[in-house]
Amino acid sequence: xxxxxxxxxxxxxxxxxxxxxxxxxxxxxxxxxxxxxxxxxxxxxxxxxxxxxxxxxxxxxxxxxxxxxxxxxxxxxxxxxxxxxxxxxxxxxxxxxxxxxxxxxxxxxxxxxxxxxxxxxxxxxxxxxxxxxxxxxxxxxxxxxxxxxxxxxxxxxxxxxxxxxxxxxxxxxxxxxxxxxxxxxxxxxxxxxxxxxxxxxxxxxxxxxxxxxxxxxxxxxxxxxxxxxxxxxxxxxxxxxxxxxxxxxxxxxxxxxxxxxxxxxxxxxxxxxxxx
Numbered sequence: 055x056x057x058x059x060x061x062x063x064x065x066x067x068x069x070x071x072x073x074x075x076x077x078x079x080x081x082x083x084x085x086x087x088x089x090x091x092x093x094x095x096x097x098x099x100x101x102x103x104x105x106x107x108x109x110x111x112x113x114x115x116x117x118x119x120x121x122x123x124x125x126x127x128x129x130x131x132x133x134x135x136x137x138x139x140x141x142x143x144x145x146x147x148x149x150x151x152x153x154x155x156x157x158x159x160x161x162x163x164x165x166x167x168x169x170x171x172x173x174x175x176x177x178x179x180x181x182x183x184x185x186x187x188x189x190x191x192x193x194x195x196x197x198x199x200x201x202x203x204x205x206x207x208x209x210x211x212x213x214x215x216x217x218x219x220x221x222x223x224x225x226x227x228x229x230x231x232x233x234x235x236x237x238x239x240x241x242x243x244x245x246x247x248x249x250x251x252x253x254x255x256x257x258x259x260x261x262x263x264x265x266x267x268x269x270x271x272x273x274x275x276x277x278x279x280x281x282x283x284x285x286x287x288x289x290x291x292x293x294x295x296x297x298x299x300x301x302x303x304x305x306x307x308x309x310x311x312x313x314x315x316x317x318x319x320x321x322x323x324x325x326x327x328x329x330x
Contacts, residue, residue: 055248055260065242073265074241080306080313083267086174087304087315090167093117094178095320098327101180103157107139110163111150118167126166126173126244138164145232145273145281145290145298157183160193162300171242175269176316177302178323188276189297193325195227196274196299203270204305207312211262217254220272230279237269240304264309271302
């Protein structure tokens with residue numbers, strides 16, 4: 055895949071990887087990413103038993119507007135909600151509804167905001183009440199897999215290095231990596247090139263260069279990696295109904311490493327964040 059300076063490319067997905075000016079773009083991405091992460095921080099105290107996922111969506115939408123941002127998912131390809139809420143064996147793209155959260159559930163909340171044209175995209179896991187040890191462990195492994203992928207990011211490394219770092223760790227921990235969904239380029243375009251696979255071989259795929267911006271968002275299953283899409287056209291679930299977990303950060307490649315745009319302002323983006 056070829057590269058292009060972002061200032062010379064259209065604000066839409068193309069077949070080229072956009073290279074952004076860190077001095078200008080990274081500040082905008084950090085601002086958007088911080089608001090997205092703060093939205094998920096706010097929801098920590100709200101994700102509890104007997105709360106509906108629709109209630110969480112309502113709270114998230116109000117938070118985004120109150121902070122001068124726009125919810126990127128509203129009306130995206132017909133989607134009508136601010137967040138995605140994926141519980142238990144839902145891999146991703148779960149739709150908020152009147153479903154009540156129950157003791158023992160695990161929940162992924164995914165939010166993307168737009169601030170001054172820049173997209174902040176992040177997700178994390180929430181434990182409802184007393185969750186099973188296997189669910190806690192899945193969340194731990196998924197978070198660590200994401201962070202190992204991010205640690206592999208630096209100029210001269212490849213997307214295959216990133217994917218391998220995630221896959222090798224996850225599979226050694228007896229978890230499977232979902233292959234039907236991937237990370238993506240990000241910036242002024244919501245879903246841009248390149249695709250970020252969470253599996254791969256070292257030294258393969260595109261080279262990482264300063265100015266690239268994208269998401270790292272592995273989805274790991276306790277069972278087999280296969281998924282299927284439900285009749286609503288959005289919700290992806292594990293075929294074998296095993297538990298699934300996901301964490302996501304938006305990042306940028308710097309001259310000597312990586313910058314995470316979506317760090318939690320309150321330090322709540324790691325597994326088992328405490329509710330106030």
